[in-house]
Amino acid sequence: MDKLGIINAIGPILAIIGVAGIAGWVVTTWMRIKNGYPLDGAWGQAVYPKTGDEAMERIKLLSQENAQLRAELGSLKDRLAVVERIVTDEGHRLSHEIEALRRPAN
Structure with missing residues (x-):
């Protein structure tokens, strides 16, 4: 070839x-x-x-958003803990508490 x-x-x-x-x-x-x-x-x-005012402003906005999302996540964790406690609570104890609330206070 x-x-x-x-x-x-x-x-x-x-x-x-x-x-x-x-x-x-x-x-x-x-x-x-x-x-x-x-x-x-x-x-x-x-x-x-290039690093400048625009980049610094963007970092500041992202940091603020991050803080807001962390706060929201914390509140959601608290709410989830309450829901888990209600769901895993023994059924008879919960029904006794509801009945106690329905009875008039003496």
Whole structure:
């Protein structure tokens, strides 16, 4: 087999690998931009996003939201504990307590 035959056999495979590598790089870069990750320059320095007032404001808002969600989670845990206590309580004791509340106080 001559050199031209080898190039004709291997050339399309190398072209497909090259195009797949470039497409993967483009998709990876697009996903990093979309999700707010910094891009790396030629020497590894961060290109985007730059830290500034907008980034600090975003961090502050996310911290506030995190605190609100933690408070809500705490209240939900308390409510769940009450529900678990009611569900796991013995049935006869609960019915006695309900009947005691229905009777008029003397």
